[in-house]
Amino acid sequence: MENNLWKHIVTVRQESPLVHNITNYVVMNNTANALLAAGASPIMAHAKSEVEEMVAISLALVVNIGTLDEYWVESMILAARKAKSLKKPWILDPVGAGATSYRDNVLSELLILKPTVIRGNASEIIALSKANITATKGVDSTAKSDEAIQAAENLVRNYGSIVCISGETDIIINGNDKIFLKNGHEMMTKVTGLGCTASALIGAFIGVIENKTEAVVAAMSLLSISGQLAANKSAGPGSLQLHIIDKLYNITEEEFSADLKLDS
Amino acid sequence: MENNLWKHIVTVRQESPLVHNITNYVVMNNTANALLAAGASPIMAHAKSEVEEMVAISLALVVNIGTLDEYWVESMILAARKAKSLKKPWILDPVGAGATSYRDNVLSELLILKPTVIRGNASEIIALSKANITATKGVDSTAKSDEAIQAAENLVRNYGSIVCISGETDIIINGNDKIFLKNGHEMMTKVTGLGCTASALIGAFIGVIENKTEAVVAAMSLLSISGQLAANKSAGPGSLQLHIIDKLYNITEEEFSADLKLDS
Amino acid sequence: MENNLWKHIVTVRQESPLVHNITNYVVMNNTANALLAAGASPIMAHAKSEVEEMVAISLALVVNIGTLDEYWVESMILAARKAKSLKKPWILDPVGAGATSYRDNVLSELLILKPTVIRGNASEIIALSKANITATKGVDSTAKSDEAIQAAENLVRNYGSIVCISGETDIIINGNDKIFLKNGHEMMTKVTGLGCTASALIGAFIGVIENKTEAVVAAMSLLSISGQLAANKSAGPGSLQLHIIDKLYNITEEEFSADLKLDS
Numbered sequence: 001m002e003n004n005l006w007k008h009i010v011t012v013r014q015e016s017p018l019v020h021n022i023t024n025y026v027v028m029n030n031t032a033n034a035l036l037a038a039g040a041s042p043i044m045a046h047a048k049s050e051v052e053e054m055v056a057i058s059l060a061l062v063v064n065i066g067t068l069d070e071y072w073v074e075s076m077i078l079a080a081r082k083a084k085s086l087k088k089p090w091i092l093d094p095v096g097a098g099a100t101s102y103r104d105n106v107l108s109e110l111l112i113l114k115p116t117v118i119r120g121n122a123s124e125i126i127a128l129s130k131a132n133i134t135a136t137k138g139v140d141s142t143a144k145s146d147e148a149i150q151a152a153e154n155l156v157r158n159y160g161s162i163v164c165i166s167g168e169t170d171i172i173i174n175g176n177d178k179i180f181l182k183n184g185h186e187m188m189t190k191v192t193g194l195g196c197t198a199s200a201l202i203g204a205f206i207g208v209i210e211n212k213t214e215a216v217v218a219a220m221s222l223l224s225i226s227g228q229l230a231a232n233k234s235a236g237p238g239s240l241q242l243h244i245i246d247k248l249y250n251i252t253e254e255e256f257s258a259d260l261k262l263d264s
Numbered sequence: 265m266e267n268n269l270w271k272h273i274v275t276v277r278q279e280s281p282l283v284h285n286i287t288n289y290v291v292m293n294n295t296a297n298a299l300l301a302a303g304a305s306p307i308m309a310h311a312k313s314e315v316e317e318m319v320a321i322s323l324a325l326v327v328n329i330g331t332l333d334e335y336w337v338e339s340m341i342l343a344a345r346k347a348k349s350l351k352k353p354w355i356l357d358p359v360g361a362g363a364t365s366y367r368d369n370v371l372s373e374l375l376i377l378k379p380t381v382i383r384g385n386a387s388e389i390i391a392l393s394k395a396n397i398t399a400t401k402g403v404d405s406t407a408k409s410d411e412a413i414q415a416a417e418n419l420v421r422n423y424g425s426i427v428c429i430s431g432e433t434d435i436i437i438n439g440n441d442k443i444f445l446k447n448g449h450e451m452m453t454k455v456t457g458l459g460c461t462a463s464a465l466i467g468a469f470i471g472v473i474e475n476k477t478e479a480v481v482a483a484m485s486l487l488s489i490s491g492q493l494a495a496n497k498s499a500g501p502g503s504l505q506l507h508i509i510d511k512l513y514n515i516t517e518e519e520f521s522a523d524l525k526l527d528s
Numbered sequence: 529m530e531n532n533l534w535k536h537i538v539t540v541r542q543e544s545p546l547v548h549n550i551t552n553y554v555v556m557n558n559t560a561n562a563l564l565a566a567g568a569s570p571i572m573a574h575a576k577s578e579v580e581e582m583v584a585i586s587l588a589l590v591v592n593i594g595t596l597d598e599y600w601v602e603s604m605i606l607a608a609r610k611a612k613s614l615k616k617p618w619i620l621d622p623v624g625a626g627a628t629s630y631r632d633n634v635l636s637e638l639l640i641l642k643p644t645v646i647r648g649n650a651s652e653i654i655a656l657s658k659a660n661i662t663a664t665k666g667v668d669s670t671a672k673s674d675e676a677i678q679a680a681e682n683l684v685r686n687y688g689s690i691v692c693i694s695g696e697t698d699i700i701i702n703g704n705d706k707i708f709l710k711n712g713h714e715m716m717t718k719v720t721g722l723g724c725t726a727s728a729l730i731g732a733f734i735g736v737i738e739n740k741t742e743a744v745v746a747a748m749s750l751l752s753i754s755g756q757l758a759a760n761k762s763a764g765p766g767s768l769q770l771h772i773i774d775k776l777y778n779i780t781e782e783e784f785s786a787d788l789k790l791d792s
Contacts, residue, residue, distance in 0.1 A: 026292045026308050028554045028595075032720035037765050042720070043624065044554050047597035050630035057627065067292075069311035069335070071597070096307065099321065102314035190513060192296035192306070237301050238509025245766025249718060290556045290572050331556075333575035333599070360571065363585065366578035454777060456560035456570070501565050502773025 001179070001214055002262055006253050008209050008218035013039030017207035020058035021200060022046050022076050024066025024095065027193030030241065031200040037248035038222065040204035046072055051079040059207030061090035062200050063115070065106060066193075073106050080113040089116040089206040092161075093199035098127025111159050116206055117216055118155055119164040119199045122148035129154040149173065162216055164202070166195055170220050174213045181217065182261040183224035185231035191241045198223050217262070225259045226251055265443070265478055266526055270517050272473050272482035277303030281471035284322035285464060286310050286340050288330025288359065291457030294505065295464045301512035302486065304468035310336055315343040324471030325354035326464050327379070329370060330457075337370050344377040353380040353470040356425075357463035362391025375423050380470055381480055382419055383428040383463045386412035393418040413437065426480055428466070430459055434484050438477045445481065446525040447488035449495035455505045462487050481526070489523045490515055529707070529742055530790055534781050536737050536746035541567030545735035548586035549728060550574050550604050552594025552623065555721030558769065559728040565776035566750065568732035574600055579607040588735030589618035590728050591643070593634060594721075601634050608641040617644040617734040620689075621727035626655025639687050644734055645744055646683055647692040647727045650676035657682040677701065690744055692730070694723055698748050702741045709745065710789040711752035713759035719769045726751050745790070753787045754779055 018041045023031055028044055035042040045054045048071070055061055061083045063076045083090040092115035094107050107128055120128065129151035152163035152173045165171040170181040188194050201219040209215035223244075229251070230243035282305045287295055292308055299306040309318045312335070319325055325347045327340045347354040356379035358371050371392055384392065393415035416427035416437045429435045434445040452458050465483040473479035487508075493515070494507035546569045551559055556572055563570040573582045576599070583589055589611045591604045611618040620643035622635050635656055648656060657679035680691035680701045693699045698709040716722050729747040737743035751772075757779070758771035 024308070025289050025553050026296050029293060029557060029720060032554050033765060033769065036718045036720055043627070044552070044595050045624070045628075046595065047630060049598060050628040053628040053630070067308050067310065070313060096309070099307070100309075100314040100317040102311060102317070190300045192293060192300055234510075236510025236513035237297060238506030238513075241297065241509075242506060242766030242770060245769075246762075246764025249764035249766075288572070289553050290560050293557060331572050331574065334577060360573070363571070364573075364578040364581040366575060366581070454561075454564045456557060456564055498774075500774025500777035501561060502770035502777075505561065505773075506770060 001217060001264065002260065004214055005218045005221055005260070006256055008205060008214060009222055009256070011208055012204050015208045016041050017059040017204050018043060018057065019060050019062060019200065019203045019207060020045060020054050020079070021062045021203070022051065022072065022079055023062060023064035023196060023200070026066060027196040030193055031197055033245050034197045034248055035200055035204055037245045038201055038204060046075045048075050048078060051075050052082040055079050055082040055088060056086060059088070060203045061088060062093070062203035063090060063110065064093040064095060064196055064199060065103065066095035066196065068103070068106060077109060077113070080110060084113050089212065091115055091117040091119060091199050091203050091206065093196060094118065094120045094124050094128050095196070097124040114159050115161050116212060117162045117164060117202055119166060119195070119202060121195060122165055122167055125155070125163065125165050126151040162212055164216050164220060166198055166220070170224065172213065172216050172220065177213065177264060179217055180263040181220055181224060182263070183221060183228055183259060185228040187231045187234065187237055187240055188227045190237040194227070221260055221262065222248065225256055228259065229255060265481065265528065266524065268478055269482045269485055269524070270520055272469060272478060273486055273520070275472055276468050279472045280305050281323040281468050282307060282321065283324050283326060283464065283467045283471055284309060284318050284343070285326045285467070286315065286336065286343055287326060287328035287460060287464070290330060291460040294457055295461055297509050298461045298512055299464055299468055301509045302465055302468060310339045312339050312342060315339050316346040319343050319346040319352060320350065323352070324467045325352060326357070326467035327354060327374065328357040328359060328460055328463060329367065330359035330460065332367070332370060341373060344374060348377050353476065355379055355381040355383060355463050355467050355470065357460060358382065358384045358388050358392050359460070361388040378423050379425050380476060381426045381428060381466055383430060383459070383466060385459060386429055386431055389419070389427065389429050390415040413442070426477055428480050428484060430462055430484070434488065436477065436480050436484065441477065441528060443481055444527040445484055445488060446527070447485060447492055447523060449492040451495045451498065451501055451504055452491045454501040458491070485524055485526065486512065489520055492523065493519060529745060529792065530788065532742055533746045533749055533788070534784055536733060536742060537750055537784070539736055540732050543736045544569050545587040545732050546571060546585065547588050547590060547728065547731045547735055548573060548582050548607070549590045549731070550579065550600065550607055551590060551592035551724060551728070554594060555724040558721055559725055561773050562725045562776055563728055563732055565773045566729055566732060574603045576603050576606060579603050580610040583607050583610040583616060584614065587616070588731045589616060590621070590731040591618060591638065592621040592623060592724055592727060593631065594623035594724065596631070596634060605637060605641070608638060612641050617740065619643060619645040619647060619727050619731050619734065621724060622646065622648045622652050622656050623724070625652040642687050643689050644740060645690045645692060645730055647694060647723070647730060649723060650693055650695055653683070653691065653693050654679040677706070690741055692744050692748060694726055694748070698752065700741065700744050700748065705741065705792060707745055708791040709748055709752060710791070711749060711756055711787060713756040715759045715762065715765060715768055716755045718765040722755070749788055749790065750776065750779070753784055756787065757783060
């Protein structure tokens with residue numbers, strides 16, 4: 001797998017997949033910029049009058065419930081159902097799963113539509129699998145990634161999704177394999193919505209890469225290596241937010257390969 | 265008071281309060297990043313289906329009407345009412361008060377729910393007190409801070425709120441005291457939504473600091489000192505926006521104490 | 529015309545026009561910051577309960593359909609109708625025209641209200657004129673600017689608007705003239721929403737400059753020259769986004785005049 005990751009990054013740059021995002025207000029600007037920097041082509045659209053048509057012209061769909069409300073949830077369901085029927089890949093980012101009963105009910109409805117990939121922090125993945133063995137504190141994770149592995153395996157079994165638990169170590173789980181990615185930097189937890197950026201980048205990669213597990217690993221490693229290179233020259237999370245965008249844009253194969261820390 | 269302010273900043277970093285924001289689209293990303301940089305834990309949520317539950321798990325609520333509409337106003341009222349009933353502290357940021365009759369009507373409804381703190385610029389505070397002796401020009405202030413003191417005193421008397429008038433000099437008024445804070449930098453007026461950031465930070469501080477007046481002063485001085493330190497190394501407001509986030513994250517007690525200009 | 533452009537930039541700085549934006553979620557923060565940096569005063573407001581009143585106190589209206597939905601479209605129409613009846617200048621940014629039938633239907637309704645200016649990329653302008661001789665790929669342009677000239681001339685004839693086709697060469701077309709502006713930098717296409725920023729700046733300029741064609745050229749040249757100066761010192765699109773804001777704020781007449789590349 002390791003030898004394919006950079007190739008996948010180049011593929012995204014070359015094919016510039018159109019990625020349809022139904023995401024939250026907090027991260028829309030950063031998500032769009034991250035997708036552009038990585039070479040993809042973002043579209044943000046949520047009107048019930050157009051989401052199905054937008055899914056049809058896109059290569060992948062990103063559904064992120066961060067600032068959900070009743071209207072947006074209807075759009076998310078319309079779009080995810082369309083993606084499922086057209087066999088287009090889509091990713092679910094269950095922001096704040098477990099924080100309110102409303103979020104959990106919405107997530108149940110979305111899970112039925114069998115996301116190609118689910119990416120969340122450990123608390124969210126645990127809440128999502130209904131194990132609910134930990135209390136979610138808002139949108140930040142209070143559970144360790146490895147505690148969430150069993151929860152992720154439940155989700156893989158029940159919905160056929162690839163699950164990515166992001167954290168100090170990112171863990172990507174599909175039917176057969178567990179992949180551990182040990183890149184990233186602690187300061188990244190102080191920038192809002194980098195998890196959302198991860199999900200959006202995964203959207204771009206699953207839109208054009210056939211092997212969906214490799215697509216997820218490529219996207220996650222691109223972001224986490226870019227993040228640690230960016231953090232090394234950042235005085236704080238404000239600088240880090242923009243340096244990550246720069247690095248997604250100008251990272252070289254040498255930089256990527258020198259820092260990759262992958263176990264499987 | 266001066267000797268307690270840094271202690272309060274450390275308390276926020278250590279306790280990482282969950283702050284529920286119902287705020288405007290323009291500033292959501294920056295507000296979330298400022299809260300994270302100061303050590304707090306932001307959640308943005310506005311769905312009528314969940315705002316009350318979200319208030320219940322949060323330590324403070326921030327209501328900012330910048331890009332209000334009919335749906336969001338219903339959410340704000342639900343959330344503020346819940347905060348009042350649970351005796352949780354909440355802050356009202358009356359963005360653009362006086363600009364339209366709709367904003368003024370909404371603000372009347374919110375004031376009845378007795379915000380713990382109200383923060384606005386001089387024009388907004390004057391409009392809010394119904395004195396309306398100045399015309400509001402959009403969301404930027406055209407009135408001097410000190411002209412708004414009488415308006416603020418009306419609000420303190422009528423709603424029991426602490427009022428913070430932000431401007432070249434920030435003025436914090438409660439039942440007994442007036443505190444004048446002379447930090448900040450002129451370039452800060454060219455960054456959108458730093459007033460909104462101030463309100464969000466106040467939300468974090470009133471969430472964990474018992475003395476609410478000191479909490480407001482600590483939040484305002486943290487932002488204004490961070491702003492002036494950041495402005496000194498910024499070529500323009502684009503750089504300033506991110507350097508403020510960096511400085512909120514890495515400011516030291518020495519930097520804070522050396523620059524604090526407080527009169528009471 | 530060339531001799532007037534800097535004068536217009538100074539006029540915006542001095543008069544600080546209030547610009548009412550009904551725009552998309554992705555760009556609101558950046559748009560507001562760009563307007564502030566150029567000296568204007570932005571207000572973002574979309575509530576049906578207040579948009580007409582907000583148009584009445586503003587000097588110009590910006591309508592950008594990027595993240596439209598049914599509610600926002602009603603607001604846009606209310607606001608544009610009000611602008612038309614008060615003879616206030618307004619600009620239409622047809623983001624993603626041609627991507628879905630919904631967008632095209634909405635744009636037909638808005639065109640009837642005769643925008644003072646229309647600004648889009650080549651694909652959008654072509655879609656807007658119903659020529660539809662190219663397929664729009666999301667929100668990024670796939671057509672060359674000069675292919676869109678005929679489409680623009682149709683729009684000028686049918687709606688009396690000034691049309692600005694932005695791209696590697698920006699082309700401004702009114703009833704009599706075509707003006708070609710060859711500033712800008714390729715990296716600007718990797719920052720989300722700089723087209724939206726262009727439209728917002730045009731809003732500020734048409735709010736206070738009598739000659740609307742010169743107003744459009746001044747706004748476009750200010751942004752594109754600021755962009756190329758900013759790109760020269762940016763490692764990637766993250767840095768570029770903020771350096772453009774800085775440069776809009778601190779650009780001098782010398783910098784502006786030295787780089788201006790205008791043909792008419």
